[in-house]
Amino acid sequence: MIRERVRAIVAAAVAKVLPDQAQAEFQVEPPRQAEHGDFAVNAALVFAKIAKTNPRTLAQQIVDQLEDPDHLIEKVEIAGPGFLNIRLRKGVWHRALQVVWKERDGFGRSDAGQGKRTMVEFVSANPTGPMHVGHGRGAVIGDVVANLLEWAGYQVAREFYINDAGGQVWRLAHAVLARATELRPGVAPVALDAEDYQGEYIKEVAQAWLEAGGDPAQPFATIREPLRAFATRWVLQNLIQPDLEMFGIRFDKFFSEKTLHDENRLEAAIRLLDDKGVTAMEILPPPKGQERDPHDDEFVEKPLKVVKTTRFGDDRDRPLFKTTGEPTYFAADIAYHFDKISRGYLRLINVWGADHGGYVSRMKAAVQAMGGELEIILFQLVNLMKDGQPFKMSKRAANYVTLRELLETAGADATRVFFLLRRGDMALDFDLGLAQKRDNTNPVFYVQYGHARCAAILRKAREEKGLEARWDAEVMEALQLPEEIDLIKRVLLLPELIAHAAAALEPHKVVFYLQETIAQFHGYYTKYKKTERVISDDPRKTAARLYLVWAVKQTLANGLRVLGVSAPDRMDAPEDAAEADEVA
């Protein structure tokens, strides 16, 4: 990478001026202002204090020691408080653009991750009902983070944790039984409890269960286990997996919580924590500022086995077992994460909604105690809006907007981009009216159109002139317009942009990069469409520009692939954009 070569040149000079500081960090960055050259280096500012001189003098000393055997540098200036503004020869940029031709669909990849085995766990929606828009945000963030890590050289597995054990799934089973008795005349009715799931889909589950031979005349206690198994599997297969498929999201594994209990896996994980000395028997205090309620029989004053998560910065120690003796959800989650570690995943990443914020420190503490490394992406919640007004929804109530409705009205591409248009730690207002609009206020069309426009130019060159874009080092110096050099620089930014977004676990950066890149291309295209066209009578310029357009197209395609968004070669009329989404 060019930036690294420039850094090496400066670092060598710094080492001569200040032999002791050779390993210290300084920045080599593209400056905001074009007049400041190709790279701004702040080495003199960073080292001035150590060198006990003023930055500008030090900058001059560094410049005096610069050696540039490959003749990359055209000009170096000392500017402002002591920046080195470095301008490279244009030929350096021309030659560098060959990398796109060499790497093609792989352009943008790097090996920063060095194949480190990494697991991204995301969605993990409870198998008790349809997914809502909040799950959609987590799904897109998780999927694109996983893509980013793959592109940055990690070996990535995607996993979905199925919470198919515990109290909520009994609520689901009971609700299904209640609805089944309604559907089967003559069977003694079982009433739907207030805490049971109320949604219409429960009737579908009940119908399917009856068709599969379920017998609603049996008492709940005797059939609840097979009913639980049936209902959670049905929800997963009919409500959750189809949505993920529409979204284009695949998981390497769906991991069942139930199997952890069935196979006694909690025990081994807890024993490990015992060995590490981070468990204890404790009577847990009530939360700060609250009195113990003597009438509340749910919280018996009785010692419980806990993980001493306070040692890792948690507010309080967390129980592994309830007073009833049953394991907590936390205990099962520990077993699950122990399993991940045992399978050799050195880096664990979980994608959670902000409503799980209180769970972060305890889970990190537990994983750390087991010798693992856990990072959690907490994304802020999605506020549903309709016509500018908050649109309240509740999971138990029958009416709420599902992810599927959203995918069906807005399409997978637009939904993905919409969710990635903000940083994850910003709350997101999702306007249902806006999601259904299919005009240029929707940014996905902008980027896809840019890709299609590049494709159109290449198509025209092929059909009317018989010309194919290809790398030819001899003609590249025909690219002399400042906008052309800027476009080359922008294209070459993709690998570091992806590596940077992966390191920060911030997928939205890719969206902004693509928007800026295509805007730059549109500007170039429009400015010169009457004077310096891509396809002209000058064979050298035409060949060089066709390659540049091809490289921009490849860059956009690769960026879109990371986002999981299609890159169409032609756009249909705006009214028919819905169909265009399906073309991958």
Added chain:
RNA sequence: GGGCCCAUAGCUCAGUUGGAUAGAGCGUCGGACUACGAAUCCGAAGGCCGCAGGUUCGAAUCCUGCUGGGCCCGCCA
């Protein structure tokens, strides 16, 4: 009472991890197609980067304290 997140143009948001004159989209106003796609582009107007201190060559960015908003807070999942 405590913890996490947020506050930047009229609105929605970026801001390269501390750099030089803070950017984009939408909206407003004014322009640009007889040739590669006008789903586009160019220009103008619009800012106390929530407030007050601090750290240093240098702060939207880091630290402290406020103000306002979101989420969470006993063994649910």
